[in-house]
Amino acid sequence: MIDELSRLPGIGQKSAQRLAFYLLKRPKEDALRLARAIEIVRGKITVCERCFTLATEQYCSICRDPLRESDLVCVVEGPQDLVAIEKTHAFSGLYHVLGGSLNPLDGIGPDQLRVRELLARVQSDSIKEIIVCTNPNLEGDTTAMYLARLLQPLGIRVTRIASGLPVGGDLEYADELTLERAIAGRQEVVE
Amino acid sequence: MLIGPNGSGKTSILEAIAYSSVLKSIKNDSKNSIIKNDKDLSKIKTNIINNGRNSTIDITLSKLNRDTVFINDVKASKSSQLLEEFTFTLFTPEDLNLIKGGPNLRRDYLDEILSNLSTYNLNSIRQFEKSLRQRNILLKQITLKNYMNYIDTLNVWDEQIVKYSTILVNLRKNLISELTPYIQKEFMRITNIKRDINISYISSVKDDIVLELADKRTEDIVRKTTTIGAHRDDIEITLGSLDSRRQLSQGQQRSLAISLKLAMHHILIDKKNKIPVILLDDVFSELDEEVSNNLLEQIYDYQAIVTSATKPLKKISIEKEVRMLNGECE
Numbered sequence A: 001m002i003d004e005l006s007r008l009p010g011i012g013q014k015s016a017q018r019l020a021f022y023l024l025k026r027p028k029e030d031a032l033r034l035a036r037a038i039e040i041v042r043g044k045i046t047v048c049e050r051c052f053t054l055a056t057e058q059y060c061s062i063c064r065d066p067l068r069e070s071d072l073v074c075v076v077e078g079p080q081d082l083v084a085i086e087k088t089h090a091f092s093g094l095y096h097v098l099g100g101s102l103n104p105l106d107g108i109g110p111d112q113l114r115v116r117e118l119l120a121r122v123q124s125d126s127i128k129e130i131i132v133c134t135n136p137n138l139e140g141d142t143t144a145m146y147l148a149r150l151l152q153p154l155g156i157r158v159t160r161i162a163s164g165l166p167v168g169g170d171l172e173y174a175d176e177l178t179l180e181r182a183i184a185g186r187q188e189v190v191e
Numbered sequence B: 001m002l003i004g005p006n007g008s009g010k011t012s013i014l015e016a017i018a019y020s021s022v023l024k025s026i027k028n029d030s031k032n033s034i035i036k037n038d039k040d041l042s043k044i045k046t047n048i049i050n051n052g053r054n055s056t057i058d059i060t061l062s063k064l065n066r067d068t069v070f071i072n073d074v075k076a077s078k079s080s081q082l083l084e085e086f087t088f089t090l091f092t093p094e095d096l097n098l099i100k101g102g103p104n105l106r107r108d109y110l111d112e113i114l115s116n117l118s119t120y121n122l123n124s125i126r127q128f129e130k131s132l133r134q135r136n137i138l139l140k141q142i143t144l145k146n147y148m149n150y151i152d153t154l155n156v157w158d159e160q161i162v163k164y165s166t167i168l169v170n171l172r173k174n175l176i177s178e179l180t181p182y183i184q185k186e187f188m189r190i191t192n193i194k195r196d197i198n199i200s201y202i203s204s205v206k207d208d209i210v211l212e213l214a215d216k217r218t219e220d221i222v223r224k225t226t227t228i229g230a231h232r233d234d235i236e237i238t239l240g241s242l243d244s245r246r247q248l249s250q251g252q253q254r255s256l257a258i259s260l261k262l263a264m265h266h267i268l269i270d271k272k273n274k275i276p277v278i279l280l281d282d283v284f285s286e287l288d289e290e291v292s293n294n295l296l297e298q299i300y301d302y303q304a305i306v307t308s309a310t311k312p313l314k315k316i317s318i319e320k321e322v323r324m325l326n327g328e329c330e
């Protein structure tokens, strides 16, 4: 159990030990309730077939919402970034979860990301603008450039969230106001 | 002044002081070799008194996790916060090769000053280094056969190299013009030689980095490394009409090297309004008595922490002398 827990992000050996002893000390029912919750949710969760965020059905609740602007798509690295942007209530389009950013050191190129899927969406969903909301670091910037070079020739407006976010930071940890301003102040990626 | 034989732990103390500013080893040792073999953690606690203001830095180095840094008991989120608290000017025997040695020594010298001057500079240097690592790793995956699959990705990494190399080269060029008078002044102080010092930036890019990087692409793919950019540049220092690398005596080269380091110390004082602590690691073993004395005179007004195998010189007054043996202070 300690080995399993220590594989979770942010949990070292010591924290894993503490969690394990906590769960063993509590009434048996408490621990089993957690186990069942994990089993139920994990069993139901899949990825949305359109935007690739986590979903409990074929399409996620955002993709199913008819009030969202379907010609505006925000590209994010992971589902956690989508959650952060949703919290700001500043964005009313759809999303596309890329699954990371270009990073040769980690062996990640366009084929390891959902770039092909984005291209397919652009061609079938009449998208007008793509906002690239990858993390404000070197790899996130490079990914934005890459998508701009790929999509601009197809007549798509490609924008990048405004700087002002802490450089090298993670989008998911940015505060809501800063993030809202970054989206509002987005600028077209230049040729 | 820390006095003791080799291996007595003198340099470890300088290492700890420097680590409190830059979070890395001055000897480029890996973290795992700094931490004792049979231990997972190592701790550094530094008290700083600056203009009557006290601050403390607590650093925990760990073999398994990232270092944690507390400044005045508040957790620091960025390593650059440490540079705001405290900086140092380090002299090592290797610095004496600054003139004679490879171009990387001179690039590192400029970049170290830039990093100390502003967080923007520091980030620009890091972004360039990261772009370069990313591009070089990418080049290792590319062959002349599979090239077409990678062309779009390589294009964007090239754009980043162009962007950050250009930024860094401009920062270095501006620094050189500000730094030259400082070097000239220091050189005159320690040698009494009054000669014009001129520094030119020797760029690996002749004219247009975009075109030249594109021209070099095939070569870069074959050699699996980036052959032009800020990481291939150098500076050329002349003294009067003499080229410092080829036409100066060893003694003059060493004096010039020390002038470069002293110039760094003074430009940081002038621009940051903060006085770096001087760390002298075992340099006297490499210098003759006259140069040693001149160097000590120049740093006499500043706080300096000096290591030496023997008590070297008669002329200077030492505030506190610590003898070290086998990692213990006597």
Ligand SMILES: [Zn+2]
Binding pocket: A048, A049, A050, A051, A052, A053, A059, A060, A061, A062, A063, A064
């Ligand atoms: Zn969806």
